[in-house]
Amino acid sequence: MRDDPAVVDLVRRARAGDAAAWDGIVERYAALVWSVCRRYGLTGSDADDVGGSVWLRLVEHLDTLREPAALPGWLASTTQRECLHLLRARKRQVPVDDAQLGAEPYGAEEPAGPDSALLVRERRHALRVAFGELPVRCRRLLGMLFADPPASYAEIGDALGIPVGAIGPNRGRCLDRLRRSPALAALELTRPGGP
Structure with missing residues (x-):
């Protein structure tokens, strides 16, 4: 399995910026990522968060993967x-009742009910799609x-081989590009009160 030419080809093409190769890697190994999450008892949004972090780490480290x-x-x-x-971060968190803070609960403007989980998943998916459409350099910068x-x-x-003074402007351009993604624009059109 370690000498699987299909994996080597996907990695080589992804390093060259081939979006189809990135999609192939995610499609091929998403089940592996989710199965490890399940072994640790993570499901739902926790597994989504871990999965997102893993794919960001891959974007950051694909060029340095020796084998x-x-x-x-x-x-x-x-x-x-x-x-x-x-899991360690969760142990350090102290639950606080939002009423004690004198603030509306996070996401209070969102409709509660059976569709709310679906809306959250759709937004996360749209963001992952939009992030995947960014150039490799933007994905690496935002990931870091x-x-x-x-x-x-x-x-x-x-x-990244860029001057420190250029990081902020590059970040702004990458975020603007992310905001203009058709995947995110389509999601905005489906929101209540959207354009």
């Missing part, structure tokens, strides 16, 4: 680390900026 055929093992171990990170913990500007500059 392309080892991708499944890399994905499994990265998923395990992300699951453990989420929104990592937990985020990389410093110096680390980002070194990793």
Whole structure:
């Protein structure tokens, strides 16, 4: 399995920016990521969060993956680390009643009911699609900026080969491009009160 030429080809093409290869990697290994999440007892939004983090890590590290055929093992171990990170963070959280804070609960403007979970999943899916449409450089930049913990500007500059002063403007352009994605625009049209 470690010498699977199909995996090596997908990694090589994804490194070159082939969006179809990225889709192929996600399609081929999404079940692996979700199965590791289930082993750690994560489902729903927690598994989605871990999955998103794993795919962002892959965007960040695909170019430095020494053995392309080892991708499944890399994905499994990265998923395990992300699951453990989420579980440790959850232990450190102290639940607080929103009424104690004197604020509306997060997402209070969203309709409650059986459709709310579906809306959340649709939004997450649209964001993943839009993120996947970005150029590799934007995906790497945003991935590093929104990592937990985020990389410093110096680390980002070194990793991407751009001056620290150019990171903010590049981030702005990448986020603008993300906002203009047809996947996100289609989602906005389906929202109540949308354009």
